[in-house]
Amino acid sequence: MSLPPFEYLAPTTTADLAGLLATHRDKCRVLAGGTDLVNWMAEKIYRPDYVIDLRKLPLSGIRYEPGRGLTIGAATTIEAIERSPEIRRFYLALAQAAGQIGSPQIRAMATIGGNCCNASPCADMPPPLVTLEARVVLTSTRGSRELAIEEFITGNRQTAIQPDEFLECVRVPDPWPHSACRYSPFGLRAAQEIDIASVAVNVAVDPATGAVSKARIAMGAVAPFAMRAPQAEAQLVGKKPTSDVIDEIAIQCGRECRPIDDLRASASYRRHIVGVLARRMLRDAVAAIA
Amino acid sequence: MKRVIELSINGNSYDVVISPEDLLIDVLRQKLDLTGTKKGCGQGDCGTCTVLIDGRRTLACLTLAIACEGRQILTIEGMERQGALHHIQQAFIDKGAIQCGFCTPGMVMSAKALLDERPDPTEHEIKLGISGNLCRCTGYVKIVDAVREAAVRLQADAAAGKGA
DSSP states (O other): OOOOOOEEEOOSSHHHHHHHHHHHGGGEEEESSOTTHHHHHHTTSOOOSEEEEOTTSSOOOEEEETTTEEEEETTOBHHHHHHOHHHHHHOHHHHHHHTTSSOHHHHHHOBHHHHHHSOOTTOSSHHHHHHTTOEEEEEETTEEEEEEHHHHEEETTEESOOTTOEEEEEEEOOOOTTEEEEEEEEOSSSSSOOOSEEEEEEEEEOTTTOSEEEEEEEEESSSSSOEEOHHHHHHHTTSOOOHHHHHHHHHHHHHHOOOOOOSSOOHHHHHHHHHHHHHHHHHHHHHHHO | OOEEEEEEETTEEEEEEEOTTOBHHHIIIIISOOTTSOOOSSSSSSOTTEEEETTEEEEGGGSBGGGGTTSEEEOGGGSOBTTBOOHHHHHHHHTTOOSSOSSHHHHHHHHHHHHHHOSSOOHHHHHHHTTTOOOTTOOHHHHHHHHHHHHHHHHHHHHTTOOO
């Protein structure tokens, strides 16, 4: 198996990167970890004239500042996210998602930018990013713009990125007060599996009343993109998160998702699993707040 | 367009003529005759092509050789020292952790990355550490034993001041 020929470019400044993208547009592909792109080139899904490698660019790094939130450079490896003390402390769902991707080798190579831009319906990073109200920064020679992750990922392997833009970083606001976020995928084996379904939750509880004040729930691998469960979220807000309430919300999540039958699981099994995961993640999150 | 790049592999410097699309696994095996690293699935699933680049586990089948310029590559050939096998390699032999042997180079490199970070791993940590390496002979029990044994020997060396 060999790759189709291309010219290799490794810019050292983001201005150079933007210039190359503006020049080559659809004739180039951006290379980060390579765990998807190299496979797709080998399968001749892509035959770019130019491959633009991000590795010499200052696009990796994790910065957390209370009051300003979290910034993750697009070329930050999944392994770095999994291990980041700040992310484990303030945004545990992101570390949980990172720790479930591929294998140790894949996690050492793959990046958050690649996981978001390739926009697989079963990608692990988007569900927790959706629940954490994450935004992506897209940059080109025309300037930078910011989009909510839900506006960025528009469909199965489709995003709002333009041919001359690159994903610069992912921004996550400060955690809600008195909140916790959790994520769990479900697959048939513990490593190197493709999720049957996944659920991320982010819940805040009002310490005065004990009732849920804010809630976001996102489900992966059960729709063309990580989808929220707006009715379940609305039902949860204002209620005390008792075991009975959580059970009801979990069932509602299973109703709201839009899974398909495929070789990994049937749609009805996916709905069931979404309910199981939602119940577990909501219980974990609520227990962590209390 | 072909060009000459300099690769640093196992502490040696190699000038190699490559095309941008050449994969590291093919350059290692076909151009440099470093055939210890195996090519299995060729799509990043099996882990037998695992090498360490700047100390991090990397799949040589998904890595462009041209992207490795200026980085330190360690392959299975770089594990032995002055004709003596590395403790991890010897432990694999002593514990019977090698059946057909095809996964072994990748398993050893994953074990090296694990033990560099966690000199005294639990059994669970060992399993996580080799979770990206498939053994189609299914000899995982003895592989985990071997990594555990290698950890003990490496720690004994470290305690005796011999280093790894």
